[in-house]
Amino acid sequence: MAENTSWKAEIIAVGTELLMGEVINSNAAYLSQELAAIGIDVFYHTSVGDNPQRIKGLFQQAFRRSNLILVTGGLGPTDDDLTVSTLAELLDTPLAEDEGSVEKIKAFFITRDMPMSSTNLKQALRPVDGEPILNRMGTAPGLYWDITHKVGAEREVEGPCLLLAFPGVPREMKAMWTEEALPRILAQQPDKRILVTRFLKFTGIGESLLGEKLRDLMAQSSPTVSPYVGQAEVKIRIAAKAETREAAYQLITPTETEILSRVGQYCFGKDEETLEEVVANLLRAKKLQLAVAESCTGGLVSSRLTDISGSSDYTFLNMVTYSNAAKTSQLGVPEATLATHGAVSEAVAKAMAEGILEKSQADVGLSITGIAGPTGGTDAKPVGLVYIGLAQAGKETLAKKVLVNPRYDRKYIKYWFSQYALHYLRLWLLGLLDADKH
Template identity: 40%
Template sequence: MAERGVEILCVGTELLLGSILNGNARWIAEQLAGLGLPHYRQTVVGDNVERLTAAAREAAERSSVLITTGGLGPTPDDLTTATLASAFGAALEERPELWREIQEKLSTGGRPVAASNRSQACLPRGAEVLPNPLGSAPGMIWSPRPGFTVLTFPGVPSEMRAMWSATAEPWLRRHGGAEGVFVSRQLRFSGIGESNLAEQVADLLNGSNPTVAPYASLGDVKLRLTACGSDHAEAEALLEPVERELLLRCGQHCYGRDEESLASVLLRQLRERGETLAVAESCTGGGVGAAITAVPGCSDVFLGGVIAYSNAMKQRLLGVSPDLIQSHGAVSDPVVTAMAEGARDRLGSDWALAISGIAGPGGGGPDKPVGLVHLAVAGPDGCQAWAERFGDRRGRLAVQQLSVIRVLDGLRRRLLSRG
């Protein structure tokens, strides 16, 4: 099995149209890597019998395990189970015990039980039920040919993940033919571009075990470290010296690991200090507050914020002097400094962040173009303000998102400098 590997097949026209991001494939791929299972190919097909049939038959020729997501359920476009059975010449048979379970789930959840729901209780002869603890559409584990097994999951991410943890992962550990134990770690960086970071660690990107690979997104760069060992401890031991070297070279830009966010790291730092935070926002319209409040338990650190979009609100709610706005403009260091200090004073926080800028697409000029943003961090030892020029080509949403990232990172670095 290790020679032929695992393949992922995602079913859904909405994926092809771009209406839904294919997060399932990424998540499954990460789980396969963690299990040490070789994974060589991913395919997406629409809700089409002929193309789904062809994709399944092709996978059977080159893979040992095919994992599918999507197309399970009672609606006409839920074709996966019936199509797979037909593709390999198998008859569907109704499982009475499965139908009773589906009826019970639907009635308990207050949903009507339609005749179409009965199709979910039909599986190919010999297939094992892959239970769905969170939904009514079960999956299956089925071997239509010797040396080839199909595992099917619904497209709903929460259902798919629950089924994976409860049934699929144990099965894959027993039958998947793992090549070893893979351990991955992700380091997250801010305030440095992907090319600059890659240049500083270029020699480490050429290793084979562990491997180091950069991934960039808006305002954020990640380095994924992956090692393979005979067991978890050996793989971890291989990662440690590489991670240590990466942090030695670029540690000031590394704000967290794995699923940590800038906001979660900041909140932890402030919590450890016993300090509080407030925000004052103009062009981001609450984006900083949203990033902070997305972190569970933030209320012991985050006191609140002010969205002061108009100059009048900057004056009334934050105490910004009209003379400052008249002399320097709303998008300026003096005004954003006054916003941060006003938020800190009026909300009674130890720290305050402030943003004022021109997100576009209009409103810019020769001296203050679209993409110009001023940010400030006010704290017990004073206020620091600075300008960022994101340019006019990124678009309004990108300018807002980058502004949030930069001001959060500004506070992170300020806290680090204070020790």
């Protein structure tokens, strides 16, 4: 089915609390993902306050340009809940009390032994030719309304105009979407193709260099290839539309293979995988126990590695040796080494990795020593400088030096340090980081 026969959709959120910044509009992202998954393109998200004039203006614009209009919010019982009354006025349609909704609203309050306010029954009003969407979790029913023959001829799109309205409470909206709205839309929409996405996740390479190496792929249209900057990592998204999930993966796979052949050494995982999870799985697969000695990261690397359920498989003792004295007394870092090279140095990183390895009797020792700032930096050793040490029986101990943007705040610099520590640990476990190779 050709691209241009698929529906154009937009999502409108109604509520002054959104424009005050008191609520983040997560509904739009949820509904967009849902629509993307069934091949419907979303062209706009808009949020508007509880103001009849502005709500009307937005709806009129939506009638002209969209086949599917999803509205969240403005269905509550109070006077500033305007979605249904405004729509009815705009489309010159009388409102009627929906008997089924009246019963459900009354039952809702009885079940919970709560007093009902008379305004609650306002929620049972809907346009005479609209259909209610059942709300199992709250009192506001939704609205499913085919307004194709009401929106006039002067439109920018061909095809139908369907309007669906949901409460703004995410839990209620999601249940109503899944159980009631999605099946009706699936039955009606013309494009039966589905969208499949694959994320490849990278560390140790910046967004622009990655973009340069993949420029030709990013110009192609099926599958599409696009970069996303994450928390101390970059993601490449590969997406394709096809009749079936299998057919979509057949479109994605050659591009994925090509990307990995070019920049695979920087790719640590796919889709929802985290770096700590990938490292944890490597440790488990190789039946290795890890011990971590941290200075500047203060326990963050250890904490990330224990975010994984079952981390006792590879963790039994980690240390935060923040002071020089602790590095010496706990890890046996020689005072002379500290005095000669300073705590943030290749020599100390190596001594810490070897020290925690010996103390813990683990299989692999990892150390981190650096300057997280904002104070403590010098010209020779600026904020953002970190050394990552790695030690293992039978291998030459190694320390990698990294410079992180000193303008980041302390917390984010710590996170970057932890990211590099896990990045190099991953390469080490894969045998890609032996001393003689670098």
